[in-house]
Amino acid sequence: MPLLVVGSVALDDVETPAETRENLLGGSAVYFSYAASYFTPVRLVGVVGEDWPAEHTRFLQSRQIDTRGLQVIQGAKTFHWRGKYFADMNQRQTVDVQLNVMNQFDPVLPDDFRRCKYLFLANGSTDLQLKVLGQCPGASLTVADTMDLWIRTQPDLLADLLRRIDGLVLNDGEAKLLAKDENLVRAGNTIRQMGPRFVVIKKGEHGAMFFSKHETYVLPAYPTAKVVDPTGAGDSFAGGMMGYLAEQGDFEPKTLKEAMAYGILAASFTVEDFSLDRLKKIERADLERRMEEYRKMLSF
Protein backbone atom coordinates (compact mmCIF):
# COMPACT_ATOMS: atom_id res chain seq x y z
CA MET A 1 0.00 0.00 0.00
CA PRO A 2 1.36 3.46 -0.81
CA LEU A 3 2.43 5.60 2.11
CA LEU A 4 2.09 9.37 2.21
CA VAL A 5 4.51 11.55 4.15
CA VAL A 6 4.40 15.29 4.68
CA GLY A 7 7.40 16.96 6.28
CA SER A 8 10.58 18.92 5.88
CA VAL A 9 12.98 18.66 2.97
CA ALA A 10 16.28 20.26 3.85
CA LEU A 11 19.87 21.00 3.14
CA ASP A 12 21.86 20.24 6.28
CA ASP A 13 25.26 21.23 7.60
CA VAL A 14 26.51 18.69 10.10
CA GLU A 15 29.48 19.11 12.41
CA THR A 16 30.77 15.97 14.11
CA PRO A 17 33.93 15.60 16.20
CA ALA A 18 35.56 13.88 13.20
CA GLU A 19 34.33 15.93 10.27
CA THR A 20 32.07 18.75 9.06
CA ARG A 21 29.92 18.38 5.94
CA GLU A 22 27.76 21.06 4.35
CA ASN A 23 24.69 21.16 2.10
CA LEU A 24 23.79 17.54 2.73
CA LEU A 25 20.50 16.10 1.55
CA GLY A 26 18.30 15.99 4.66
CA GLY A 27 14.94 16.73 6.23
CA SER A 28 12.44 14.60 8.07
CA ALA A 29 10.38 13.67 4.98
CA VAL A 30 13.52 12.74 3.05
CA TYR A 31 14.94 10.34 5.65
CA PHE A 32 11.46 8.97 6.26
CA SER A 33 10.75 8.40 2.56
CA TYR A 34 14.03 6.72 1.83
CA ALA A 35 13.77 4.30 4.77
CA ALA A 36 10.14 3.53 3.93
CA SER A 37 10.94 2.90 0.28
CA TYR A 38 12.52 -0.47 1.12
CA PHE A 39 9.05 -1.66 1.92
CA THR A 40 6.44 0.25 -0.03
CA PRO A 41 5.87 3.03 -2.59
CA VAL A 42 6.11 6.45 -0.96
CA ARG A 43 4.44 9.73 -1.82
CA LEU A 44 6.43 12.67 -0.54
CA VAL A 45 4.95 16.11 0.13
CA GLY A 46 7.29 18.97 0.93
CA VAL A 47 8.69 22.25 -0.31
CA VAL A 48 12.09 23.42 -1.52
CA GLY A 49 13.58 26.59 -2.97
CA GLU A 50 15.31 27.38 -6.24
CA ASP A 51 18.68 26.32 -4.80
CA TRP A 52 17.47 22.73 -4.53
CA PRO A 53 19.68 20.47 -6.67
CA ALA A 54 17.55 18.60 -9.20
CA GLU A 55 19.81 15.59 -8.68
CA HIS A 56 18.32 15.15 -5.19
CA THR A 57 14.86 14.84 -6.70
CA ARG A 58 16.11 12.32 -9.27
CA PHE A 59 17.86 10.40 -6.50
CA LEU A 60 14.60 10.08 -4.56
CA GLN A 61 12.73 9.11 -7.71
CA SER A 62 15.28 6.37 -8.36
CA ARG A 63 13.68 4.56 -5.43
CA GLN A 64 9.92 4.16 -5.39
CA ILE A 65 9.37 7.71 -4.11
CA ASP A 66 6.77 9.81 -5.91
CA THR A 67 7.89 13.45 -5.79
CA ARG A 68 4.90 15.07 -7.47
CA GLY A 69 4.10 16.60 -4.07
CA LEU A 70 7.48 18.34 -3.82
CA GLN A 71 6.83 22.02 -4.55
CA VAL A 72 9.69 24.13 -5.84
CA ILE A 73 9.29 27.81 -4.97
CA GLN A 74 11.25 30.18 -7.17
CA GLY A 75 12.89 33.18 -5.55
CA ALA A 76 13.22 31.41 -2.22
CA LYS A 77 15.73 29.13 -0.57
CA THR A 78 15.42 25.62 0.78
CA PHE A 79 15.06 25.01 4.52
CA HIS A 80 18.57 24.91 5.96
CA TRP A 81 19.62 23.35 9.26
CA ARG A 82 23.05 23.31 10.87
CA GLY A 83 23.75 21.04 13.81
CA LYS A 84 26.73 20.04 15.89
CA TYR A 85 27.39 16.75 17.64
CA PHE A 86 29.68 16.37 20.61
CA ALA A 87 32.03 13.55 21.58
CA ASP A 88 28.99 11.80 23.02
CA MET A 89 27.06 11.61 19.76
CA ASN A 90 23.77 11.55 21.70
CA GLN A 91 24.36 15.24 22.47
CA ARG A 92 23.31 17.55 19.68
CA GLN A 93 23.12 21.32 19.40
CA THR A 94 21.25 23.18 16.68
CA VAL A 95 23.69 25.83 15.51
CA ASP A 96 21.47 27.56 12.96
CA VAL A 97 18.04 27.21 11.37
CA GLN A 98 16.98 29.05 8.22
CA LEU A 99 13.32 28.25 7.70
CA ASN A 100 13.26 29.92 4.25
CA VAL A 101 10.56 28.25 2.09
CA MET A 102 9.12 26.45 5.11
CA ASN A 103 7.51 29.77 6.03
CA GLN A 104 5.41 29.47 2.87
CA PHE A 105 4.67 25.77 3.14
CA ASP A 106 0.95 25.23 2.69
CA PRO A 107 0.56 21.74 1.28
CA VAL A 108 -2.31 21.08 -1.10
CA LEU A 109 -2.27 17.39 -1.89
CA PRO A 110 -2.85 15.95 -5.36
CA ASP A 111 -6.14 14.08 -5.53
CA ASP A 112 -4.63 10.61 -5.64
CA PHE A 113 -2.40 11.47 -2.67
CA ARG A 114 -5.52 12.27 -0.63
CA ARG A 115 -6.72 8.73 -1.05
CA CYS A 116 -3.61 7.24 0.62
CA LYS A 117 -4.54 4.83 3.40
CA TYR A 118 -1.23 5.23 5.24
CA LEU A 119 -0.25 8.71 6.35
CA PHE A 120 2.73 10.00 8.29
CA LEU A 121 2.82 13.59 9.50
CA ALA A 122 6.53 14.14 10.01
CA ASN A 123 7.71 16.77 12.43
CA GLY A 124 6.23 20.14 11.55
CA SER A 125 3.93 22.75 13.05
CA THR A 126 0.80 21.22 14.48
CA ASP A 127 -1.52 23.52 12.50
CA LEU A 128 0.11 22.36 9.30
CA GLN A 129 -0.23 18.71 10.37
CA LEU A 130 -3.94 19.31 11.02
CA LYS A 131 -4.37 20.89 7.59
CA VAL A 132 -2.90 17.81 5.93
CA LEU A 133 -4.94 15.48 8.10
CA GLY A 134 -8.09 17.29 6.96
CA GLN A 135 -7.24 16.49 3.36
CA CYS A 136 -7.00 12.74 4.01
CA PRO A 137 -10.30 11.80 5.64
CA GLY A 138 -10.08 8.20 4.42
CA ALA A 139 -6.69 7.28 5.89
CA SER A 140 -6.80 4.01 7.81
CA LEU A 141 -3.54 4.58 9.71
CA THR A 142 -2.36 8.08 10.60
CA VAL A 143 0.79 8.55 12.63
CA ALA A 144 2.44 11.85 13.58
CA ASP A 145 5.73 13.03 15.00
CA THR A 146 6.03 16.21 17.06
CA MET A 147 8.66 18.17 18.97
CA ASP A 148 9.19 20.40 22.00
CA LEU A 149 8.52 23.62 20.03
CA TRP A 150 4.94 22.57 19.16
CA ILE A 151 4.33 21.02 22.55
CA ARG A 152 5.12 24.41 24.09
CA THR A 153 3.58 26.74 21.52
CA GLN A 154 0.53 24.87 20.14
CA PRO A 155 -0.74 22.77 23.05
CA ASP A 156 -4.43 23.10 22.15
CA LEU A 157 -3.92 22.22 18.50
CA LEU A 158 -1.73 19.30 19.58
CA ALA A 159 -4.46 18.06 21.93
CA ASP A 160 -6.85 18.15 18.97
CA LEU A 161 -4.36 16.31 16.74
CA LEU A 162 -3.79 13.62 19.37
CA ARG A 163 -7.49 12.84 19.44
CA ARG A 164 -7.53 12.37 15.67
CA ILE A 165 -4.45 10.22 14.96
CA ASP A 166 -3.80 6.51 15.47
CA GLY A 167 -0.20 6.75 16.59
CA LEU A 168 2.29 9.30 17.89
CA VAL A 169 6.07 8.98 17.57
CA LEU A 170 8.26 11.30 19.62
CA ASN A 171 11.58 11.25 21.44
CA ASP A 172 12.17 10.71 25.15
CA GLY A 173 12.69 14.35 26.10
CA GLU A 174 9.57 15.39 24.21
CA ALA A 175 7.53 12.62 25.84
CA LYS A 176 8.59 13.79 29.30
CA LEU A 177 7.65 17.35 28.39
CA LEU A 178 4.27 16.44 26.92
CA ALA A 179 3.30 14.11 29.77
CA LYS A 180 4.90 16.29 32.46
CA ASP A 181 6.45 13.11 33.87
CA GLU A 182 10.12 12.07 34.07
CA ASN A 183 9.28 8.35 34.07
CA LEU A 184 9.04 7.21 30.46
CA VAL A 185 6.78 4.25 31.18
CA ARG A 186 4.21 6.47 32.86
CA ALA A 187 4.76 9.21 30.26
CA GLY A 188 4.03 6.86 27.37
CA ASN A 189 0.80 5.69 28.93
CA THR A 190 -0.25 9.23 29.81
CA ILE A 191 0.23 10.35 26.21
CA ARG A 192 -1.70 7.34 24.95
CA GLN A 193 -4.60 8.47 27.09
CA MET A 194 -4.55 11.79 25.25
CA GLY A 195 -5.90 10.02 22.19
CA PRO A 196 -3.66 7.86 20.00
CA ARG A 197 -4.11 4.10 20.06
CA PHE A 198 -0.36 3.69 20.30
CA VAL A 199 2.63 5.79 21.27
CA VAL A 200 6.26 5.19 20.34
CA ILE A 201 9.02 6.87 22.35
CA LYS A 202 12.36 7.01 20.56
CA LYS A 203 15.39 6.81 22.85
CA GLY A 204 18.21 7.36 20.33
CA GLU A 205 21.05 4.92 20.95
CA HIS A 206 18.91 3.18 23.56
CA GLY A 207 16.15 2.01 21.22
CA ALA A 208 12.43 2.63 21.38
CA MET A 209 9.41 1.98 23.60
CA PHE A 210 5.92 1.03 22.52
CA PHE A 211 2.65 1.70 24.35
CA SER A 212 -0.83 0.49 23.53
CA LYS A 213 -3.76 -0.28 25.78
CA HIS A 214 -2.63 -3.88 26.18
CA GLU A 215 1.12 -3.71 25.73
CA THR A 216 4.16 -1.82 26.98
CA TYR A 217 7.54 -2.88 25.71
CA VAL A 218 10.98 -1.63 24.87
CA LEU A 219 13.31 -2.77 22.12
CA PRO A 220 17.00 -1.84 22.23
CA ALA A 221 18.86 -0.17 19.39
CA TYR A 222 20.99 -2.42 17.21
CA PRO A 223 24.51 -2.00 18.65
CA THR A 224 26.69 -0.37 16.04
CA ALA A 225 30.38 0.42 16.48
CA LYS A 226 30.27 3.02 13.73
CA VAL A 227 28.23 6.12 14.51
CA VAL A 228 29.25 8.77 11.99
CA ASP A 229 26.20 11.06 11.92
CA PRO A 230 22.99 10.47 13.90
CA THR A 231 21.02 13.06 11.88
CA GLY A 232 17.81 11.56 10.53
CA ALA A 233 17.93 8.45 12.69
CA GLY A 234 14.54 9.18 14.24
CA ASP A 235 12.94 9.88 10.87
CA SER A 236 14.51 6.75 9.39
CA PHE A 237 13.08 4.82 12.33
CA ALA A 238 9.61 6.16 11.57
CA GLY A 239 10.08 5.46 7.86
CA GLY A 240 11.11 1.85 8.43
CA MET A 241 8.25 1.35 10.85
CA MET A 242 5.53 2.92 8.69
CA GLY A 243 6.92 1.42 5.49
CA TYR A 244 6.67 -2.07 6.93
CA LEU A 245 3.14 -1.44 8.25
CA ALA A 246 2.02 -0.18 4.83
CA GLU A 247 3.64 -3.18 3.15
CA GLN A 248 1.93 -5.61 5.48
CA GLY A 249 -1.37 -3.80 5.24
CA ASP A 250 -2.39 -4.39 8.82
CA PHE A 251 -1.56 -3.05 12.25
CA GLU A 252 -1.98 -6.04 14.47
CA PRO A 253 0.22 -6.13 17.62
CA LYS A 254 2.58 -8.65 15.99
CA THR A 255 2.99 -6.50 12.87
CA LEU A 256 3.51 -3.37 14.97
CA LYS A 257 6.34 -5.03 16.91
CA GLU A 258 8.02 -6.21 13.73
CA ALA A 259 7.58 -2.69 12.35
CA MET A 260 9.31 -1.25 15.44
CA ALA A 261 12.23 -3.60 14.80
CA TYR A 262 12.51 -2.62 11.13
CA GLY A 263 12.47 1.02 12.19
CA ILE A 264 15.30 0.39 14.63
CA LEU A 265 17.34 -1.35 11.94
CA ALA A 266 16.73 1.35 9.32
CA ALA A 267 18.00 3.90 11.86
CA SER A 268 21.03 1.72 12.64
CA PHE A 269 22.12 1.99 9.00
CA THR A 270 21.40 5.73 8.75
CA VAL A 271 23.82 6.64 11.55
CA GLU A 272 26.70 4.78 9.91
CA ASP A 273 27.41 7.61 7.47
CA PHE A 274 26.40 11.20 6.66
CA SER A 275 23.02 11.99 5.07
CA LEU A 276 21.65 8.97 3.15
CA ASP A 277 25.13 7.79 2.17
CA ARG A 278 24.88 4.51 4.07
CA LEU A 279 21.21 3.80 3.40
CA LYS A 280 21.64 4.23 -0.33
CA LYS A 281 24.22 1.44 -0.35
CA ILE A 282 21.92 -1.17 1.15
CA GLU A 283 19.16 -3.36 -0.21
CA ARG A 284 16.19 -4.94 1.50
CA ALA A 285 18.33 -8.08 1.89
CA ASP A 286 20.76 -6.15 4.13
CA LEU A 287 17.88 -5.15 6.38
CA GLU A 288 16.77 -8.78 6.52
CA ARG A 289 20.27 -9.97 7.42
CA ARG A 290 20.50 -7.46 10.24
CA MET A 291 16.99 -8.45 11.34
CA GLU A 292 18.14 -12.04 11.67
CA GLU A 293 21.04 -10.95 13.90
CA TYR A 294 18.75 -8.68 15.87
CA ARG A 295 16.22 -11.42 16.53
CA LYS A 296 19.04 -13.75 17.61
CA MET A 297 20.41 -11.08 19.91
CA LEU A 298 17.08 -10.76 21.70
CA SER A 299 16.28 -14.44 22.03
CA PHE A 300 17.53 -16.55 24.90
Add this chain to the structure above:
Amino acid sequence: MPLLVVGSVALDDVETPAETRENLLGGSAVYFSYAASYFTPVRLVGVVGEDWPAEHTRFLQSRQIDTRGLQVIQGAKTFHWRGKYFADMNQRQTVDVQLNVMNQFDPVLPDDFRRCKYLFLANGSTDLQLKVLGQCPGASLTVADTMDLWIRTQPDLLADLLRRIDGLVLNDGEAKLLAKDENLVRAGNTIRQMGPRFVVIKKGEHGAMFFSKHETYVLPAYPTAKVVDPTGAGDSFAGGMMGYLAEQGDFEPKTLKEAMAYGILAASFTVEDFSLDRLKKIERADLERRMEEYRKMLSF
Protein backbone atom coordinates in the same frame (compact mmCIF):
# COMPACT_ATOMS: atom_id res chain seq x y z
CA MET B 1 27.37 -23.67 43.92
CA PRO B 2 28.12 -21.11 46.66
CA LEU B 3 29.06 -17.64 45.52
CA LEU B 4 31.53 -15.39 47.34
CA VAL B 5 31.21 -11.61 47.27
CA VAL B 6 33.55 -9.04 48.75
CA GLY B 7 32.42 -5.44 48.83
CA SER B 8 30.96 -2.57 50.76
CA VAL B 9 28.36 -2.84 53.49
CA ALA B 10 26.83 0.52 54.19
CA LEU B 11 24.27 2.70 55.82
CA ASP B 12 22.83 4.99 53.17
CA ASP B 13 20.96 8.26 53.19
CA VAL B 14 18.95 8.67 50.04
CA GLU B 15 17.26 11.85 48.85
CA THR B 16 14.73 11.51 46.05
CA PRO B 17 12.40 14.18 44.68
CA ALA B 18 9.55 12.51 46.60
CA GLU B 19 11.16 11.54 49.89
CA THR B 20 14.36 11.38 51.94
CA ARG B 21 15.29 8.30 53.97
CA GLU B 22 18.25 7.91 56.29
CA ASN B 23 20.34 5.04 57.64
CA LEU B 24 19.09 2.56 55.10
CA LEU B 25 20.65 -0.85 54.73
CA GLY B 26 22.90 -0.59 51.68
CA GLY B 27 26.30 -1.24 50.15
CA SER B 28 27.39 -3.09 47.03
CA ALA B 29 27.93 -6.44 48.75
CA VAL B 30 24.53 -6.22 50.45
CA TYR B 31 22.50 -5.57 47.30
CA PHE B 32 24.57 -8.13 45.43
CA SER B 33 24.14 -10.82 48.11
CA TYR B 34 20.44 -10.37 48.43
CA ALA B 35 19.79 -10.51 44.69
CA ALA B 36 22.08 -13.54 44.31
CA SER B 37 20.41 -15.36 47.20
CA TYR B 38 17.35 -16.12 45.03
CA PHE B 39 19.58 -18.48 43.10
CA THR B 40 22.39 -19.79 45.25
CA PRO B 41 23.97 -19.70 48.74
CA VAL B 42 26.06 -16.55 49.20
CA ARG B 43 29.12 -15.88 51.33
CA LEU B 44 29.47 -12.22 52.12
CA VAL B 45 32.74 -10.56 53.08
CA GLY B 46 32.66 -7.00 54.34
CA VAL B 47 33.23 -4.77 57.32
CA VAL B 48 30.97 -2.69 59.56
CA GLY B 49 31.34 -0.56 62.68
CA GLU B 50 29.85 -0.78 66.13
CA ASP B 51 26.83 1.26 65.00
CA TRP B 52 25.75 -1.56 62.68
CA PRO B 53 22.30 -2.81 63.71
CA ALA B 54 22.45 -6.53 64.46
CA GLU B 55 19.01 -6.85 62.87
CA HIS B 56 20.57 -6.17 59.46
CA THR B 57 22.86 -9.17 59.91
CA ARG B 58 19.95 -11.35 61.00
CA PHE B 59 17.96 -10.13 58.02
CA LEU B 60 20.72 -11.20 55.61
CA GLN B 61 21.08 -14.54 57.42
CA SER B 62 17.34 -15.12 56.98
CA ARG B 63 18.12 -15.70 53.33
CA GLN B 64 20.90 -18.09 52.39
CA ILE B 65 23.61 -15.49 53.08
CA ASP B 66 26.56 -16.62 55.20
CA THR B 67 27.77 -13.59 57.18
CA ARG B 68 30.79 -15.17 58.90
CA GLY B 69 32.94 -12.92 56.71
CA LEU B 70 31.28 -9.75 57.98
CA GLN B 71 33.79 -8.18 60.40
CA VAL B 72 32.49 -5.85 63.09
CA ILE B 73 35.10 -3.33 64.20
CA GLN B 74 34.51 -1.82 67.62
CA GLY B 75 35.24 1.85 68.12
CA ALA B 76 34.57 2.63 64.50
CA LYS B 77 31.57 3.49 62.39
CA THR B 78 30.01 1.83 59.37
CA PHE B 79 30.66 3.16 55.87
CA HIS B 80 28.07 5.86 55.26
CA TRP B 81 26.95 7.18 51.87
CA ARG B 82 24.50 9.98 51.16
CA GLY B 83 23.18 10.49 47.66
CA LYS B 84 20.63 12.65 45.95
CA TYR B 85 18.51 11.87 42.90
CA PHE B 86 17.03 14.50 40.63
CA ALA B 87 13.71 14.57 38.78
CA ASP B 88 15.39 12.46 36.11
CA MET B 89 16.23 9.54 38.38
CA ASN B 90 19.15 8.60 36.15
CA GLN B 91 20.94 11.68 37.51
CA ARG B 92 22.59 11.09 40.87
CA GLN B 93 24.87 13.19 43.01
CA THR B 94 26.93 11.87 45.91
CA VAL B 95 26.29 14.35 48.71
CA ASP B 96 28.59 12.83 51.33
CA VAL B 97 30.83 9.80 51.83
CA GLN B 98 32.14 8.72 55.23
CA LEU B 99 34.51 5.82 54.59
CA ASN B 100 34.86 5.07 58.32
CA VAL B 101 35.65 1.34 58.75
CA MET B 102 36.31 0.94 55.02
CA ASN B 103 39.70 2.58 55.71
CA GLN B 104 40.61 -0.45 57.81
CA PHE B 105 39.11 -3.08 55.52
CA ASP B 106 41.69 -5.80 54.94
CA PRO B 107 39.72 -8.94 54.24
CA VAL B 108 41.18 -12.26 55.37
CA LEU B 109 38.86 -14.96 54.13
CA PRO B 110 37.85 -17.99 56.19
CA ASP B 111 39.39 -21.18 54.73
CA ASP B 112 36.16 -22.54 53.32
CA PHE B 113 35.42 -19.17 51.69
CA ARG B 114 38.73 -19.39 49.81
CA ARG B 115 37.57 -22.56 48.12
CA CYS B 116 34.53 -20.86 46.52
CA LYS B 117 34.40 -21.47 42.79
CA TYR B 118 32.34 -18.35 42.03
CA LEU B 119 33.77 -15.01 43.11
CA PHE B 120 32.50 -11.47 42.69
CA LEU B 121 34.72 -8.53 43.56
CA ALA B 122 32.18 -5.76 44.10
CA ASN B 123 33.20 -2.17 43.64
CA GLY B 124 36.17 -1.36 45.87
CA SER B 125 39.80 -0.27 45.55
CA THR B 126 41.67 -2.32 42.99
CA ASP B 127 44.47 -3.22 45.41
CA LEU B 128 41.90 -4.67 47.78
CA GLN B 129 40.27 -6.60 44.93
CA LEU B 130 43.69 -8.04 44.02
CA LYS B 131 44.30 -9.07 47.64
CA VAL B 132 41.05 -11.03 47.68
CA LEU B 133 41.74 -12.55 44.29
CA GLY B 134 45.07 -13.81 45.62
CA GLN B 135 43.27 -15.69 48.38
CA CYS B 136 41.03 -17.59 45.92
CA PRO B 137 43.39 -19.23 43.47
CA GLY B 138 40.94 -22.03 42.68
CA ALA B 139 37.99 -19.89 41.57
CA SER B 140 36.55 -21.01 38.25
CA LEU B 141 34.64 -17.78 37.56
CA THR B 142 35.86 -14.43 38.84
CA VAL B 143 34.01 -11.27 37.96
CA ALA B 144 34.78 -7.74 39.17
CA ASP B 145 33.12 -4.36 39.22
CA THR B 146 35.09 -1.12 39.19
CA MET B 147 34.49 2.64 39.08
CA ASP B 148 35.92 5.91 37.81
CA LEU B 149 37.94 6.55 41.00
CA TRP B 150 40.01 3.37 40.54
CA ILE B 151 40.24 3.78 36.78
CA ARG B 152 41.84 7.17 37.42
CA THR B 153 43.96 6.41 40.48
CA GLN B 154 45.04 2.75 40.10
CA PRO B 155 45.37 2.20 36.34
CA ASP B 156 48.33 -0.20 36.60
CA LEU B 157 46.72 -2.34 39.27
CA LEU B 158 43.50 -2.36 37.28
CA ALA B 159 45.40 -3.51 34.16
CA ASP B 160 46.79 -6.36 36.26
CA LEU B 161 43.34 -7.23 37.62
CA LEU B 162 41.82 -7.23 34.11
CA ARG B 163 44.34 -9.82 32.98
CA ARG B 164 43.39 -12.10 35.89
CA ILE B 165 39.58 -12.05 35.91
CA ASP B 166 37.01 -13.74 33.70
CA GLY B 167 34.49 -10.92 33.55
CA LEU B 168 34.21 -7.19 34.23
CA VAL B 169 30.98 -5.38 35.03
CA LEU B 170 30.94 -1.59 34.90
CA ASN B 171 28.62 1.24 33.97
CA ASP B 172 28.53 3.17 30.69
CA GLY B 173 30.39 6.26 31.88
CA GLU B 174 33.12 4.12 33.43
CA ALA B 175 33.45 2.05 30.26
CA LYS B 176 33.92 5.19 28.16
CA LEU B 177 36.56 6.42 30.61
CA LEU B 178 38.45 3.11 30.73
CA ALA B 179 38.39 2.56 26.96
CA LYS B 180 38.89 6.27 26.14
CA ASP B 181 36.07 5.88 23.61
CA GLU B 182 32.59 7.44 23.58
CA ASN B 183 31.09 4.62 21.47
CA LEU B 184 29.97 1.90 23.86
CA VAL B 185 30.20 -0.91 21.31
CA ARG B 186 33.82 -0.14 20.60
CA ALA B 187 34.50 0.56 24.29
CA GLY B 188 33.19 -2.84 25.36
CA ASN B 189 35.37 -4.64 22.86
CA THR B 190 38.41 -2.55 23.76
CA ILE B 191 38.02 -3.44 27.43
CA ARG B 192 37.58 -7.10 26.58
CA GLN B 193 40.93 -6.97 24.84
CA MET B 194 42.46 -5.78 28.11
CA GLY B 195 41.97 -9.28 29.52
CA PRO B 196 38.53 -10.45 30.63
CA ARG B 197 36.72 -13.06 28.55
CA PHE B 198 33.55 -11.03 28.84
CA VAL B 199 32.54 -7.46 29.64
CA VAL B 200 29.15 -6.22 30.76
CA ILE B 201 28.30 -2.52 30.45
CA LYS B 202 25.40 -1.43 32.64
CA LYS B 203 23.29 1.39 31.18
CA GLY B 204 20.91 2.05 34.07
CA GLU B 205 17.34 2.48 32.83
CA HIS B 206 18.52 1.49 29.33
CA GLY B 207 19.62 -2.05 30.17
CA ALA B 208 22.97 -3.74 29.70
CA MET B 209 25.38 -4.73 26.96
CA PHE B 210 27.42 -7.92 26.71
CA PHE B 211 30.74 -8.45 24.95
CA SER B 212 32.67 -11.64 24.38
CA LYS B 213 34.98 -12.66 21.56
CA HIS B 214 32.07 -14.05 19.57
CA GLU B 215 29.10 -12.01 20.71
CA THR B 216 27.99 -8.41 21.19
CA TYR B 217 24.47 -7.79 22.33
CA VAL B 218 22.28 -5.45 24.30
CA LEU B 219 19.26 -6.25 26.44
CA PRO B 220 16.88 -3.46 27.51
CA ALA B 221 15.85 -2.81 31.08
CA TYR B 222 12.45 -4.12 32.13
CA PRO B 223 10.15 -1.09 31.79
CA THR B 224 8.90 -0.16 35.23
CA ALA B 225 6.51 2.69 35.93
CA LYS B 226 7.58 2.85 39.57
CA VAL B 227 11.13 4.02 40.13
CA VAL B 228 11.39 4.98 43.81
CA ASP B 229 15.13 4.63 44.50
CA PRO B 230 17.69 3.42 41.94
CA THR B 231 20.38 2.88 44.61
CA GLY B 232 21.83 -0.61 44.37
CA ALA B 233 20.34 -1.39 40.96
CA GLY B 234 23.75 -2.07 39.43
CA ASP B 235 24.79 -4.31 42.32
CA SER B 236 21.47 -6.14 42.22
CA PHE B 237 22.02 -6.66 38.51
CA ALA B 238 25.42 -8.22 39.20
CA GLY B 239 23.96 -10.32 42.03
CA GLY B 240 21.17 -11.69 39.88
CA MET B 241 23.59 -12.42 37.06
CA MET B 242 26.26 -14.11 39.18
CA GLY B 243 23.70 -15.92 41.34
CA TYR B 244 22.15 -17.51 38.28
CA LEU B 245 25.56 -18.47 36.86
CA ALA B 246 26.55 -20.09 40.17
CA GLU B 247 23.22 -21.93 40.31
CA GLN B 248 23.60 -23.24 36.78
CA GLY B 249 27.24 -24.15 37.32
CA ASP B 250 28.37 -23.23 33.84
CA PHE B 251 29.10 -20.13 31.83
CA GLU B 252 28.14 -21.10 28.34
CA PRO B 253 26.90 -18.25 26.06
CA LYS B 254 23.27 -19.32 26.55
CA THR B 255 23.62 -19.36 30.34
CA LEU B 256 25.39 -16.00 30.30
CA LYS B 257 22.55 -14.41 28.35
CA GLU B 258 19.93 -15.83 30.69
CA ALA B 259 22.06 -14.57 33.59
CA MET B 260 22.09 -11.07 32.08
CA ALA B 261 18.30 -11.19 31.92
CA TYR B 262 17.96 -12.30 35.55
CA GLY B 263 20.30 -9.49 36.55
CA ILE B 264 18.13 -6.98 34.71
CA LEU B 265 15.01 -8.30 36.43
CA ALA B 266 16.57 -8.30 39.90
CA ALA B 267 17.49 -4.65 39.32
CA SER B 268 13.97 -3.87 38.11
CA PHE B 269 12.58 -4.94 41.47
CA THR B 270 15.27 -3.14 43.50
CA VAL B 271 14.39 0.27 42.07
CA GLU B 272 10.73 -0.08 43.00
CA ASP B 273 11.36 0.85 46.65
CA PHE B 274 14.07 2.11 48.99
CA SER B 275 16.91 -0.16 50.10
CA LEU B 276 15.92 -3.85 49.90
CA ASP B 277 12.28 -3.09 50.75
CA ARG B 278 10.94 -4.32 47.41
CA LEU B 279 13.32 -7.24 46.92
CA LYS B 280 12.54 -8.63 50.34
CA LYS B 281 8.88 -8.92 49.39
CA ILE B 282 9.47 -11.11 46.36
CA GLU B 283 10.15 -14.79 45.86
CA ARG B 284 11.92 -16.62 43.07
CA ALA B 285 8.49 -17.15 41.50
CA ASP B 286 8.08 -13.38 41.07
CA LEU B 287 11.36 -13.25 39.19
CA GLU B 288 10.18 -16.12 36.99
CA ARG B 289 6.87 -14.37 36.27
CA ARG B 290 8.65 -11.20 35.25
CA MET B 291 11.08 -13.30 33.18
CA GLU B 292 8.16 -14.72 31.25
CA GLU B 293 6.89 -11.19 30.49
CA TYR B 294 10.40 -10.07 29.60
CA ARG B 295 10.94 -12.94 27.16
CA LYS B 296 7.56 -12.20 25.59
CA MET B 297 8.41 -8.52 25.28
CA LEU B 298 11.58 -9.32 23.34
CA SER B 299 10.15 -11.94 21.01
CA PHE B 300 8.48 -11.06 17.75
